[in-house]
Amino acid sequence: MMRIFLIFLFFGNILLAQSLKIISIQQSQNSIILNFNQNIKKQDFKDFALKNNGGIRYVYDIQAELMGSAKVFKFEDNIEFKIAQNSKERVRFVINSSKEIKIPLEVSAKKAVLIFPNAKSLNSPSIASLFEEPKIAKTPPKTTTTSTAKVTTTANGVGKKKVIVIDPGHGGKDCGAMSVGKVCEKVIVLNISKYLNEELKKRGYQVYMTRSKDIFIGLRERTRFANNKNADLFISIHANAISENREKLEGVESYFLSTARSERAKKVAALENKDDTEVMNYFSKQSFLNILNTQRIIASNRLAIDIQYGMLQAVRGKYKVVDGGVREGPFWVLVGALMPSVLLEVGYLTHPKEGERLNQSAFQKMLALGIADGVDNYFAKNP
Structure with missing residues (x-):
């Protein structure tokens, strides 16, 4: 009976992970914000670093589905952020840098935020573009000129x-x-x-x-x-x-x-x-x-x-x-x-x-x- 329960729990967790979706990605002057369809925890991310002759790669994996296409964002100091569907069940985002850097990953409710404290975006997105959502996400509410x-x-x-x-x-x-x-x-x-x-x-x-x-x-x-x-x-x-x-x-x-x-x-x-x-x-x-x-x-x-x-x-x-x-x-x-x-x-x-x-x-x-x-x-x- 215990074995059946553990098998059920294992597959239940897989199904839950597969239902997790990244519904939009926002970029500001010094951060990347990932918006999910449900609450997440910092422990949901698996991370590691790879060093090579040209610098260092910080890799993060999460069991989720990326809504929309792969994206690339660039920051000062030759810092590049890439995100894509790495496999059917996994989304991977990679931060390429020419030197070792500290990039805090903060998780709160349905958001994960990466802060690039000493670099600013080279993509220069407009504020309106920060609110663009993929096909399944809701657009921001239209503001009115009356209160x-x-x-x-x-x-x-x-x-x-x-x-x-x-x-x-x-x-x-x-x-x-x-x-x-x-x-x-x-x-x-x-x-x-x-x-x-x-x-x-x-x-x-x-x-x-x-x-x-x-x-x-x-x-x-x-x-x-x-x-x-x-x-x-x-x-x-x-x-x-x-x-x-x-x-x-x-x-x-x-x-x-x-x-x-x-x-x-x-x-x-x-x-x-x-x-x-x-x-x-x-x-x-x-x-x-x-x-x-x-x-x-x-x-x-x-x-x-x-x-x-x-x-x-x-x-x-x-x-x-x-x-x-x-x-x-x-x-x-x-x-x-x-x-x-x-x-x-x-x-x-x-x-x-x-x-x-x-x-x-x-x-x-x-x-x-x-x-x-x-x-x-x-x-x-x-x-």
């Missing part, structure tokens, strides 16, 4: 008991960047933050703002405020600027904190970090970044993707807006946050057209609506 549809979402419990802290950048003595219409960044982002505050409250969230008027707050005080409120999310709102070739750069961008530093991210971060540059020496900054929590980086990356997509969907019904992408960088305002956190650059104040519309209440309300949609979508997938 009535989202009230239903919070009625189902998504927004209840979730605490969100909105951080309008700069303030007081710190004007931030100056728009083409000679309006300070601190004024524009405060207006957007107020609209977002109203929208999120309509949807059932508990919302706090680090500042609701024109006052100066240090960078570290902002996340300390969020931590004291036991916030579930921290959203810092800013607007971008450039000193030269102002007609060339425009668009919305969403950032999350990471040790990786692209040249573009460093330039943006330099503007936003200047408040505390003198009081945080280089080595203390390095120590802050070195103790970053991997899980929080992954969650922040997901949040940035959802908000970026939400903003684009909200404003593109009326305006032509460039997708600046989801990026990572050393933003000190995000360092102290104990929850998923993002820094949003809602447009370029120095661009002739975008700088003007960023000061228009209609555009500001659309941005706020899109950010709120992104928050809803994040919690729908990460309750």
